[in-house]
Amino acid sequence: MTSYTLRNASPAKTRADAVVVGVVQGAKGVELAAGGDDVAKAYGRKLRPLLATLGVAGKPGEVVKVPTSGVLSTPLLVLVGLGKEPTPAAVRRAAGAAARAVTNSASVAVALPADTAELVRAATEGWILGGYTFTAYKKDAKRETPGEVVVLSPAARRKEVGAAFEQAQLVAGAVAATRDWVNTPPGDLTPPAFADAVVAAGKELSKGRGAPKVKVTVRDEHELAELGCGGILGVGQGSAAPPRLVELTYAPRGAKQHLALVGKGITFDSGGLTIKPAASMHEMKSDMAGAAAVVQATFAIAALGLPIKVSTFVPMAENMVSGGAVRPGDVLTMYGGTTVEVLNTDAEGRLVLGDALLRATESQPDVILDVATLTGHMVVALGDKVAGVMGSDEVVEQVLAAGRSAGEELWPMPIPEGMDERIHSSKVADLAQHDWVRWGGGLFAAAFLREFTAGLPWAHLDIAGPAFASGGPTGHVTAGGTGFAVTTLVEYARAMSAGS
Numbered sequence: 157m158t159s160y161t162l163r164n165a166s167p168a169k170t171r172a173d174a175v176v177v178g179v180v181q182g183a184k185g186v187e188l189a190a191g192g193d194d195v196a197k198a199y200g201r202k203l204r205p206l207l208a209t210l211g212v213a214g215k216p217g218e219v220v221k222v223p224t225s226g227v228l229s230t231p232l233l234v235l236v237g238l239g240k241e242p243t244p245a246a247v248r249r250a251a252g253a254a255a256r257a258v259t260n261s262a263s264v265a266v267a268l269p270a271d272t273a274e275l276v277r278a279a280t281e282g283w284i285l286g287g288y289t290f291t292a293y294k295k296d297a298k299r300e301t302p303g304e305v306v307v308l309s310p311a312a313r314r315k316e317v318g319a320a321f322e323q324a325q326l327v328a329g330a331v332a333a334t335r336d337w338v339n340t341p342p343g344d345l346t347p348p349a350f351a352d353a354v355v356a357a358g359k360e361l362s363k364g365r366g367a368p369k370v371k372v373t374v375r376d377e378h379e380l381a382e383l384g385c386g387g388i389l390g391v392g393q394g395s396a397a398p399p400r401l402v403e404l405t406y407a408p409r410g411a412k413q414h415l416a417l418v419g420k421g422i423t424f425d426s427g428g429l430t431i432k433p434a435a436s437m438h439e440m441k442s443d444m445a446g447a448a449a450v451v452q453a454t455f456a457i458a459a460l461g462l463p464i465k466v467s468t469f470v471p472m473a474e475n476m477v478s479g480g481a482v483r484p485g486d487v488l489t490m491y492g493g494t495t496v497e498v499l500n501t502d503a504e505g506r507l508v509l510g511d512a513l514l515r516a517t518e519s520q521p522d523v524i525l526d527v528a529t530l531t532g533h534m535v536v537a538l539g540d541k542v543a544g545v546m547g548s549d550e551v552v553e554q555v556l557a558a559g560r561s562a563g564e565e566l567w568p569m570p571i572p573e574g575m576d577e578r579i580h581s582s583k584v585a586d587l588a589q590h591d592w593v594r595w596g597g598g599l600f601a602a603a604f605l606r607e608f609t610a611g612l613p614w615a616h617l618d619i620a621g622p623a624f625a626s627g628g629p630t631g632h633v634t635a636g637g638t639g640f641a642v643t644t645l646v647e648y649a650r651a652m653s654a655g656s
């Protein structure tokens with residue numbers, strides 16, 4: 157376990173094995189960023205030629221290690237690029253890259269720009285998340301992490317800065333827990349196992365006096381049948397592992413606002429009979445990333461003690477191929493009675509979400525947010541780092557604002573009028589789950605989900621791109637599950653509970 161402390165101290169004099177300092181591409185060339193002034197002073201005129209010799213360019217994510225030979229109290233100086241401006245996003249990213257570079261140091265001082273609460277938060281979150289690893293399935297996992305990390309800030313004694321530092325650790329922990337769930341092999345995280353894991357995590361959180369209380373209810377396949385959740389049951393019927401619906405409630409006394417969260421929890425998406433191509437099917441273990449994110453965001457909101465009620469609905473199913481699997485042409489009766497013709501078993505997310513969304517409306521929330529790895533169309537449109545946001549204009553705006561303050565990239569997408577005709581094109585049922593028109597599939601999906609929102613203020617976050625990093629790490633975002641949306645949801649709840 158790593159211990160984190162926040163301190164107002166000079167990076168040139170702090171005792172540690174390594175000190176991390178930012179490099180910016182300033183008007184007069186490459187220079188050390190705020191936070192590293194004492195280091196610049198200690199090197200004096202030798203600094204410029206040193207940076208030039210090492211070829212330090214200050215590019216975002218660039219990391220250069222320098223032995224200090226007695227110039228500083230630390231034997232190692234780690235220079236990390238911030239680009240042109242040390243924005244919170246740049247600091248978060250740089251801290252993440254640096255965390256991966258100093259695995260052999262027992263103690264580290266982080267001296268990045270950190271004179272505001274926002275920057276301290278970015279440096280802390282970035283550091284913790286950039287150093288994240290998933291080693292549960294490695295035989296010889298012996299990765300070294302520093303035992304002690306000191307974040308240096310000239311504002312360390314300010315109350316709101318100290319609070320931001322504590323909260324950053326808590327939220328980063330929720331993001332890391334989301335990544336763990338996403339990275340867990342699908343055979344080990346079936347719907348029943350996932351539901352059990354949520355129950356266990358909820359118990360852990362609510363343990364002890366004064367701990368936040370989050371109520372967790374698991375509905376099994378029998379209860380789902382009684383409720384008439386035909387979407388969740390239909391998608392899950394091809395799997396040997398039965399589906400679940402997990403419902404969480406955090407209801408602090410005096411809460412005036414009520415937020416409902418819904419997350420897609422397909423623990424593995426083979427596509428079903430409309431089977432997926434082989435090459436990247438293994439990545440479909442990440443199809444429960446929305447579920448993991450809303451659960452961990454709920455826990456984080458509770459742990460932060462935000463004065464807002466949160467009701468969270470998580471449909472969990474495994475989309476498999478078998479003699480009992482749902483067929484194209486089958487009609488499912490959703491929770492609430494709407495019938496849906498299945499035309500593509502790989503468009504399963506909307507089926508489980510339809511049931512869960514309608515249940516969410518019954519808790520009478522002020523706003524509903526759903527988070528889902530819903531469509532490849534959104535990845536084609538926005539790439540693999542940006543989520544699409546659709547729904548009620550006002551809620552979409554609020555989600556985008558929350559994303560900006562959380563340091564996550566989201567972009568608005570429309571639900572064009574023409575989609576209504578397409579989702580009502582079934583000849584046998586109330587709704588068509590799919591059509592074979594190639595264009596606008598992500599928007600079709602959103603229009604379909606909207607049918608189950610009872611006209612309440614709502615936004616849908618399609619995180620199919622940013623939920624999982626297929627390549628290598630970038631900044632604080634490590635390979636595999638990314639934990640995308642957790643910080644945005646927490647920021648959304650924070651803003652909503654503050655009445656802004």
Ligand code: BES
Nearest residue numbers: 443500502503529530531532533597620
């Ligand atoms: N889980 C997938 C979407 C997905 C694709 C997530 C790529 C992450 C990366 C979803 O269930 C799916 O298969 N969607 C289909 C929808 C289509 C059949 C309308 C898709 O994107 O092709």
Ligand code: MN
Nearest residue numbers: 425502503504
């Ligand atoms: Mn699918």
Ligand code: ZN
Nearest residue numbers: 422425443505
């Ligand atoms: Zn899916």
